[in-house]
Amino acid sequence: xxxxxxxxxxxxxxxxxxxxxxxxxxxxxxxxxxxxxxxxxxxxxxxxxxxxxxxxxxxxxxxxxxxxxxxxxxxxxxxxxxxxxxxxxxxxxxxxxxxxxxxxxxxxxxxxxxxxxxxxxxxxxxxxxxxxxxxxxxxxxxxxxxxxxxxxxxxxxxxxxxxxxxxxxxxxxxxxxxxxxxxxxxxxxxxxxxxxxxxxxxxxxxxxxxxxxxxxxxxxxxxxxxxxxxxxxxxxxxxxxxxxxxxxxxxxxxxxxxxxxxxxxxxxxxxxxxxxxxxxxxxxxxxxxxxxxxxxxx
Amino acid sequence: xxxxxxxxxxxxxxxxxxxxxxxxxxxxxxxxxxxxxxxxxxxxxxxxxxxxxxxxxxxxxxxxxxxxxxxxxxxxxxxxxxxxxxxxxxxxxxxxxxxxxxxxxxxxxxxxxxxxxxxxxxxxxxxxxxxxxxxxxxxxxxxxxxxxxxxxxxxxxxxxxxxxxxxxxxxxxxxxxxxxxxxxx
Numbered sequence: 001x002x003x004x005x006x007x008x009x010x011x012x013x014x015x016x017x018x019x020x021x022x023x024x025x026x027x028x029x030x031x032x033x034x035x036x037x038x039x040x041x042x043x044x045x046x047x048x049x050x051x052x053x054x055x056x057x058x059x060x061x062x063x064x065x066x067x068x069x070x071x072x073x074x075x076x077x078x079x080x081x082x083x084x085x086x087x088x089x090x091x092x093x094x095x096x097x098x099x100x101x102x103x104x105x106x107x108x109x110x111x112x113x114x115x116x117x118x119x120x121x122x123x124x125x126x127x128x129x130x131x132x133x134x135x136x137x138x139x140x141x142x143x144x145x146x147x148x149x150x151x152x153x154x155x156x157x158x159x160x161x162x163x164x165x166x167x168x169x170x171x172x173x174x175x176x177x178x179x180x181x182x183x184x185x186x187x188x189x190x191x192x193x194x195x196x197x198x199x200x201x202x203x204x205x206x207x208x209x210x211x212x213x214x215x216x217x218x219x220x221x222x223x224x225x226x227x228x229x230x231x232x233x234x235x236x237x238x239x240x241x242x243x244x245x246x247x248x249x250x251x252x253x254x255x256x257x258x259x260x261x262x263x264x265x266x267x268x269x270x271x272x273x274x275x276x277x278x279x280x281x282x283x284x285x286x287x288x289x290x291x292x293x294x295x296x297x298x
Numbered sequence: 299x300x301x302x303x304x305x306x307x308x309x310x311x312x313x314x315x316x317x318x319x320x321x322x323x324x325x326x327x328x329x330x331x332x333x334x335x336x337x338x339x340x341x342x343x344x345x346x347x348x349x350x351x352x353x354x355x356x357x358x359x360x361x362x363x364x365x366x367x368x369x370x371x372x373x374x375x376x377x378x379x380x381x382x383x384x385x386x387x388x389x390x391x392x393x394x395x396x397x398x399x400x401x402x403x404x405x406x407x408x409x410x411x412x413x414x415x416x417x418x419x420x421x422x423x424x425x426x427x428x429x430x431x432x433x434x435x436x437x438x439x440x441x442x443x444x445x446x447x448x449x450x451x452x453x454x455x456x457x458x459x460x461x462x463x464x465x466x467x468x469x470x471x472x473x474x475x476x477x478x479x480x481x482x483x
Contacts, residue, residue, distance in 0.1 A: 014375050094424065117424070135479055151475055154430045171434040171472055186468060188434040200423050207468055226464055228441040247457045249448060266452075289445055289461050 025068040026100055028088070032061045032259055034081045035107060038128060042084075042113045046070070046091040046253045047100040050116060054108035054125035054143070061087055061105040067096035111147075120155075138173075144180070155192075162197050179215045191230075199223070210291075217242055221282030227291045234286065235298035243277035246286035246293050255293035393450040398459055405466040412473035423479060431476045438469035 043050075051249040058081060062074055069092035075085060087104075093095045097117050097284040106112055111129035114121060118136035129147040131257050132139050137155045141148060144161035154172040162180040174190045177183065179197030188207045197213040204211050211225050214235040218249050221242065225232050236242060236257050246253055246262070253262035262273040273295075277283070286293050394402070420428060445462040452458060 092299070133478075135424075135430075153427060153434075153475070153479075169471065169475065171430055171475075186471070188437050188468060188472060203466060205468065207437055207465065226461065228445065228461065228465060249445075249455070249458055249461070266455075270457075285455055287461060289448070289458075 026065045030063045043087045049101040051103045052123040064102035066100040223284040226287040241277040242281035244275040246273040248288045250290045415477040
């Protein structure tokens with residue numbers, strides 16, 4: 001074997017090993033920006049997990065690991081505090097979208113817009129605004145942002161704070177929330193589980209998913225729940241009873257909350273239930289095509 | 299008056315003798331005002347803006363059925379492939395309340411446009427995402443069909459009407475979100 005031939009083999013071997021390694025290699029990301037306390041951050045991140053953390057500094061720091069070969073556009077930190085940032089991380093292949101993780105630290109009062117594919121997103125300690133959009137991953141929000149919009153196709157959405165304004169939407173993903181001031185949640189076939197807190201105005205709707213409601217109502221609260229075929233299970237206070245207006249097209253209504261029985265609908269199909277409440281107890285409207293409605297005390 | 303005067307001239311003469319104005323007795327005005335007051339309160343709702351809005355709705359209604367039924371007629375085919383078309387003729391819907399037919403037309407136009415956009419972007423989305431969207435749309439369509447069919451049998455049922463509208467809105471919202479998904483997601 002000639003020396004030149006040996007060198008050629010060695011070069012080829014190195015190339016093979018390098019390329020094989022790069023398939024699983026990851027690259028580090030770290031950048032920091034001075035910002036205003038209410039900075040607006042737009043982030044498109046195609047990585048496995050994204051954490052958004054609010055902190056008491058007027059700066060945004062992005063750090064983590066992304067798949068090697070990812071397109072990363074994190075801008076250049078400027079001289080003074082910036083009011084807006086656009087950050088972009090795209091994975092090199094469809095298989096690599098679940099690789100890597102990013103942590104984005106933002107001022108608590110920041111407004112964060114985040115769009116990802118199949119990332120699992122967690123946001124905590126942000127009191128400004130959150131607009132989170134995923135397809136296959138999950139969304140978890142800790143704390144109580146002033147405004148929260150969370151949309152997922154088939155990932156679960158869990159909100160364990162009480163935002164002032166919140167809209168959650170999924171296609172098949174389950175939704176769990178704990179209340180707030182002005183709340184809306186909608187799903188096609190996921191479930192909606194609302195329990196553990198209080199609510200002022202809420203509208204929960206599903207096509208086939210089950211809706212479970214066990215939130216306290218503030219004075220004069222407005223509650224609407226609507227489904228096509230999912231069951232609706234509602235727990236209400238007996239101490240401060242709201243007015244209840246429930247109706248189904250073909251399903252039954254079971255009232256284990258008060259002694260007033262539901263009445264059969266026209267032509268014997270469906271049921272309705274009307275219960276007058278105290279003026280301070282708010283109003284609960286329940287509508288279902290063929291999902292059973294159950295009222296219970298809490 | 300002459301004996302040879304024609305009936306038309308005679309009528310003219312008689313009307314010319316009538317006083318130009320007849321003031322109503324003073325004690326009648328309070329009663330008339332009392333009758334008129336509530337009516338003028340109601341007419342305030344028909345200011346020019348409202349009339350324009352009503353006219354717009356009427357125009358929209360006149361063509362809505364065509365679009366709606368065009369979309370309805372081809373929805374089954376869309377499960378595998380989305381092809382937009384608006385040349386189908388109306389074939390159903392006569393039994394729904396008029397205001398719902400108008401609303402349905404608006405929904406149908408939105409759905410049509412969103413379907414076209416989604417179809418254009420279909421190749422850029424992950425197959426699993428497309429599958430999720432299509433599965434959810436089938437659920438939404440099934441609910442719409444069921445509520446609509448029930449409403450045709452019971453057009454006065456307001457609960458049903460509200461449920462049908464909500465089903466449409468959820469479907470449109472799902473389509474909108476699907477069209478806004480990032481490539482390869």
